Amino acid sequence: MPVPAQFSERExxxxxxxxxxxxxxxxxxxxxxxxKWLGYDIALVPGLTSxxxxxxxxxxxxxxPPGQGILGHPSxxxxxxxxxxxxxxxxxxxxxxxxxxxxxxxxxxxxxxxxLRYGLxxxxxxxxxxxxxxxxxxxxxxxxxxxxxxxDHLKEMQALRAVVSSSDFLSxxxxxxxxxxxxxxxxxxxxxxxxxxxxxxxxxxxxxxxSYRGWQLLEGLAEALGEExxxxxxxxxELDQAVDAWSVRELGSISKSPSDWPWLMxxxxxxxxxxxxxxxxxRHGLGWxxxxxxxxx
Numbered sequence: 001m002p003v004p005a006q007f008s009e010r011e012x013x014x015x016x017x018x019x020x021x022x023x024x025x026x027x028x029x030x031x032x033x034x035x036k037w038l039g040y041d042i043a044l045v046p047g048l049t050s051x052x053x054x055x056x057x058x059x060x061x062x063x064x065p066p067g068q069g070i071l072g073h074p075s076x077x078x079x080x081x082x083x084x085x086x087x088x089x090x091x092x093x094x095x096x097x098x099x100x101x102x103x104x105x106x107x108x109x110x111x112x113x114x115x116l117r118y119g120l121x122x123x124x125x126x127x128x129x130x131x132x133x134x135x136x137x138x139x140x141x142x143x144x145x146x147x148x149x150x151x152d153h154l155k156e157m158q159a160l161r162a163v164v165s166s167s168d169f170l171s172x173x174x175x176x177x178x179x180x181x182x183x184x185x186x187x188x189x190x191x192x193x194x195x196x197x198x199x200x201x202x203x204x205x206x207x208x209x210x211s212y213r214g215w216q217l218l219e220g221l222a223e224a225l226g227e228e229x230x231x232x233x234x235x236x237x238e239l240d241q242a243v244d245a246w247s248v249r250e251l252g253s254i255s256k257s258p259s260d261w262p263w264l265m266x267x268x269x270x271x272x273x274x275x276x277x278x279x280x281x282x283r284h285g286l287g288w289x290x291x292x293x294x295x296x297x
Contacts, residue, residue, distance in 0.1 A: 003091060003092040004091045005149040006154075007089075009089040012089065013041060013042075015157070016164060016167065021044065024045055028044070028075075028076070029041070029043075036123075036124075038073055038131070039124055039130075040141070041086050045080070045081060046082070051164055055140055060082055061083075061137070061139050062138060063080030064082075064134070065080055071131075082139045086143050086144070090116040090118045090146060093114060096113065098115075100117060100191045116168070116193075117189050117191045120189065125188065128172050129176055132173055133176075142169045143170040175202065189202075190202055
């Protein structure tokens, strides 16, 4: 049974950014909407120069000039960023029945258990691969995830300023070489060993474990709506209350006929959030949707 990280992605992201910047003010964080287009969580010129050794580089890249290609987006950095990171929240697998255990054995990883993993959704992966192709040789594009799942361990590493050195970095250049000419093609998962940097194995189309699906849904909702994960019951209750208040206030003056459906694109934030919940659930293949009283639609 997977053991999810006992800290949020935001907690890890903040700890990483503090260490990586190390007093260097050159960084750019896209909005959530822009992130879906750009693919990364942060673009920066690290003040922590030791990170380049962790990425297998003897010297920092020169940085990619701003304003070109994908980085021509208004939310892209206005400086020559040398590192683009997408943070991930891992989970730990300890049992022999774990889906990726067999591929790890076949790849010669010893021992194949325990290991950590996180998913590489194909849309985001495709965005990052495109960015990697544009900035290759000038900057690095990587996934980054903790090599542990304990919340207490994260606090210990923060106190020691060792979160970066206790993380696993997956270069998009490496992913590209592992995927080959076919590109993403499917959903993938990256598995790695907390104690062996060379123990990383890319696996395709991981099985969705039943006990994992609720957590996966909450992560998707948190990402889509910009909120920290809460219990599903509280989340639905709060969203239901907000949609109800909005519907009383707004829907009375709107025609419900199909010919007027373009008004959906002009809905206030609460209603768009409700639609995002359904889209997120469908994207995760959970078959779970919010139901509203007929009067609301």
